[in-house]
Amino acid sequence: MLDFTEVDKNQARYVRYRDSDNKKYCECISCGRPAKREICRISWYNNSTKLRFHEKNTNAQCISCVKTMNKNYRGHRFGMIERYGEKIFDELELAARIAPLITQETVDDLALDYMDKLEIMLENEKEMTENVK
Numbered sequence: 728m729l730d731f732t733e734v735d736k737n738q739a740r741y742v743r744y745r746d747s748d749n750k751k752y753c754e755c756i757s758c759g760r761p762a763k764r765e766i767c768r769i770s771w772y773n774n775s776t777k778l779r780f781h782e783k784n785t786n787a788q789c790i791s792c793v794k795t796m797n798k799n800y801r802g803h804r805f806g807m808i809e810r811y812g813e814k815i816f817d818e819l820e821l822a823a824r825i826a827p828l829i830t831q832e833t834v835d836d837l838a839l840d841y842m843d844k845l846e847i848m849l850e851n852e853k854e855m856t857e858n859v860k
């Protein structure tokens with residue numbers, strides 16, 4: 728059984744940072760409303776394990792869409808088109824078809840990759856904050 732604990736945590740943090748602006752608000756992929764970065768969730772458009780770590784398949788979503796609108800799948804679809812274009816669904820389908828088997832080694836490597844990307848974003852955010860002062 729694969730252990731996704733570390734990679735899930737790092738991926739969620741990474742996506743929330745990637746999808747947020749300099750005021751620390753994410754734009755919800757489904758409704759477009761701003762949500763505080765610390766409390767927004769991440770959501771997968773396609774729940775296939777093969778697409779679990781596809782960058783465009785994973786986006787920040789507000790609590791309202793997750794909880795009260797049952798993940799607002801319809802809004803998520805429109806948000807995907809707006810953000811990535813109509814061809815995103817073909818891209819995901821192809822990615823799922825050619826995706827390599829996920830192993831624990833892959834998962835562990837991805838956890839480290841997300842941590843590296845996150846560190847770069849945190850560093851950039853720190854520099855931007857310091858430049859504003």
Ligand SMILES: [Zn+2]
Pocket residue numbers: 755756757758759760788789790791792793799
């Ligand atoms: Zn929303």
